[in-house]
Amino acid sequence: MKKLLSLALALVMLAGLAAVPAGAEELKELNTYETQARELETWNIHYSQAAADLNVLCNLIDGLLTNDNHGNLKLNAAKSYESPDGGKTWIFTINEGMTWFDKEGEVMADVKASDWATGLEWVLNYAKNDSYNVSMPAEMIVGANDYYEYTKNLTETEGAEAAKALDTSNEEFAKVGITVDDAAGTITYSLVDSLPYFPSVATYNCLYPLSADMIDEIGVDGYRDITWEDMWYSGAYTISYYEYQNQKVFTKSPNYWNDANCKRFDKVTVKMVESVATGYQLFKEGQLDHISLDQATLQDIYNGTADAEYKPNLVEARPTKYSYQMHLVYAKNLDDGVTPDVNWNTAVANENFRKSLYYGLDLTNYFARTNSINPLSCQNFCYTGNGVSFLSDGTDYTQLVRNELGLQYDSEKYARLNAEAAAEYKAKAMEELTAKGVTFPVQVEYYISGASTVAAETAKVLENIFRDCLGDDYVQLVTKTYTNLANEVRKPRKASFFINGWGADFADPINFLGQETYNDPQAYYSNNYSICNENDDPDLIAAYQEFTDLVVAAKAITDDMDARYAAFAKAEACMLNHALVIPCSYEVSWELTKVNNYSKVYSMYGMQAYRYVDWETSTEPYTTEQMAALAAAYAAE
Amino acid sequence: MVKYILKRLFRSVVTILLVVCIVFFLMRLMPTDYFFTEDELMKFTDQQKYAKLERLGVMSICPDCHGSGKLDSGEACQTCMAHSTTSVGTGYVDRSIFSQLGDFFYNLFEMRVYNAKGKEIKTIDPVNLWKYLGDTKVFEGKLKDGYQVKLAFNLGKSIRLEKGQYVTDVIANKMGVSMSIGLVSLIISLILGVVLGVLQARYKDGIFDHIGTGYTVLVNAVPHLVIYTIIMIGGAAIFSLPMRYDATAAEPWKTMVLPIVCLSIGSTAGYMLWTRRYMVDELNKDYIRLAKLKGLSDRKVMFRHVLKNAFVPLAQYLPYSILLTVGGSLLVERFFAVPGMGPELTNAISRYDLNLVQGIVLLYATMGIFGVFLGDLLMTIIDPRIKLTGKEGVR
16 A cells, blocks of 8 residues: 555656646746736834735845745745643754845855844834734743833833833843854743744744844944845845835845855846736736736636637636634724724624624635636635644644534535525524614615726626625615725724634744724724624623633643634634634736746745745646646645 | 016926925815824824824924923923823923924925935034035035035925835936836827827828727726736737836846836827817818918828927927826836836825825926927927917917
8 A cells, every 4th residue: 555655656746746837947047027017115023014015025035934836835035843841842053154234245244143133123223113913922021021021111201212212121121031052053032931832923024133233333223224235134135226216126145154055037027006906917928937917807718718738738826824803803893993883783783683794695706707617726614724733633724613513614515505404594583683673774884995996897797796695675885985995994983894704823823813802902803803892792792702711721821722722713613603704715816937936935924935946837828637647745744 | 488487487496386386285274193004093192193293203302391381480381282181291392383394394404414425424414414415524615525415395205105214306207217117108109199199190080080980989988907917918928028117127128118118008099089189170260271272282181281280289288298297107017016106195194194295296396387388389389370468369
């Protein structure tokens, strides 16, 4: 049997090797793109929370750890890491010979262990980093929250300049759980609790290094508004050219410490394009090496109505790290932004009403807006994203959740749809809510950007789904537009629901479920979107409390990861069974590419996915079959 | 004439100052929420918002409690209680809009010191310049070798679009790109437009005139984006021209061809239309009939008399058009990813990049006003009958 398995594995791997286009060579320079709407906003890696920034910056500065193409943790600036006490203390030892250099590659200083302390001080300092990226270290590292509060208090009592003048040598920072030894190259983090997933946090920017020498040179305000021309680099690439809304050119760093052990492009050019349609034209002209297709182009190629020669090269992309959810708003206001929308708030607090949405909405046509060939690739039944956490036997954590829910993905039909159950919940909801004075149809207000025609078309699809699946005697989806989401919609609470994608920052379900807990100031979605803390319906509160208690209990399990994940799965299933949030979709698009998607860093958490390191490429676009063979080989690894 | 020019110059400067002040006040009348990103708006505490507004010069640290919100006696500071939701002051007070305006003009005269490598090492208030130079080794009787002190014309730094970059640098970089494309396009369209317009007028109601009119109608009737798309795809497929601007390309001029063609298409039609119209007007005048009766050749009539007179109104807008090439084209530049001035103002307004908006408005106002002024002067040169001063025939 073993021989047979080995033979099968070898065959699959051979198929993978054979899948590299015949005669095609690897690309020495990569031409990629971003749409102009996704332009970088800051070069300060500690300050940024936006993917558009971090996708660039992760190439310019090396963190302690990174991910491989399977999402496993991989050593980077750290040459080793360990926990001597089962997860409460983590010791990272950094490589020798790492340097900071400027954009020309001129060495500015050595990378030292103390640079990680400088970076942490920056992140925790209220006056320096405006509380950006502070929540994870503040929650996890001993004394970190106290230091953050100290700098906040100092800012408020003595002014921002006093707090900005602090560095790692101050007494208060000495109480933070980080000790560094420059001679030995060790960084030791002391955590508030045993956190087995902490190394995954070390891939994220909140634990990135910062050179104290650079701060001495350019000052605190200089680093806050740092530009690519002044920043110090330590990563695989430097920026050799940047023109806002035009292009960024990454050039292989000449002094990169890890040159011998990684494969890099000589040059990566990120071209800003007005739309993916323009990008497609560039791909056709050979000016881009991959392009994600909009639905019109995809359909044209697929149906052979235009550019049919590309049909053999159509490749379904791997899902992005974002798990999209329909976040119901429990304390919505009317159009004036002040008066509570009692009708909606009463309806949404009713579990039968929520479940009628949960089971009744057939989102297939909605998925087709992202993936018209294979819409069910986008279906999502869980809150936590796929591939974030794995059990000791390699099972994905979300499989536990789906087991708890009794729901499995089906490539033929949208398995969550249960029209009968939805009709029952609808009937019950109408009866209960009529008694409470709710009038039907309940108006569901959905807001989209007024500038986006794509969003308008998608909203029309959603309107049809609501009408066709639940009936316009019951609910009526009304699409409205905004120019500024926060000011016009979120703050005045005018939407009935939002569709948001959450991408994890580290590899543990708490990073997802912790955003939804009840009466928790750290819960991002509870406080900023669903506003569940302000609805006083006892059943709703009880449901939220039950879920929150389960999350707290699961979070306390730190010695047995399988037990921890099983407990989280129960909590997540509880949230979904009460339909407090409705899982919606994944982003799975189609593309034409000269890049082996299975060779790229692939992580469903963190910020490492856009590192242009160790990519396998071809000068010819991969065919569908070649990519399928690569996928099979990858799965067999 | 000199007196008139000085008067117009003075009026132009006053108008520019007025425009700048109005925009300055309007931008600051907007709610301060627009200074923050969506994330910041939801996440920042009031204190953090005030701190950011202080960095942007919209608020200042309370002079009575020095930012603490409490007086030395321990009592709450009443000076900064205005926006406070607690029992102590915020530590920040609103800055008077006039004080902000004063700073804006004062900072224009900020000086910057650059070292021998051209790296900025210090910015100095103009009033402190001599003190600074005296205190440092930069200046020992004369500036150290290679060191330079320059007037910064500081319009502040971009706060969103190109965070941390001086507005003057952002504008200077983009202006050059827009101007290079705009000027070439202007020259092409002016030559083509005028020549074709003359031919249309010369052969009025002939086949050439009909084709020219058809072209003008077509260019104005078809949405520009459709025309640009056709040009982009056609240019790439037939002539292998790059579809987007790329200053780093081996032959950067090639990447400018399609944007220039797109820009020229519309303005050529404009020059054709107006040249034809002015020339036809002139052709119907008595002096032309007289010239023909006197036996002057058609060619002489057309070029010596008709074109010369018809060109006067076109010439008036020429300096204006040249100067406004710095403004770029929103559509063309966005379409071909040209890093020029075109989309900058709308981007800056939508992202509330206050300093950048202010800088661009200042530039556009200056160019616009001086463009009109120079146009008037040019007219008097081309047609000496036109007087800008005096009581009769004054424009």
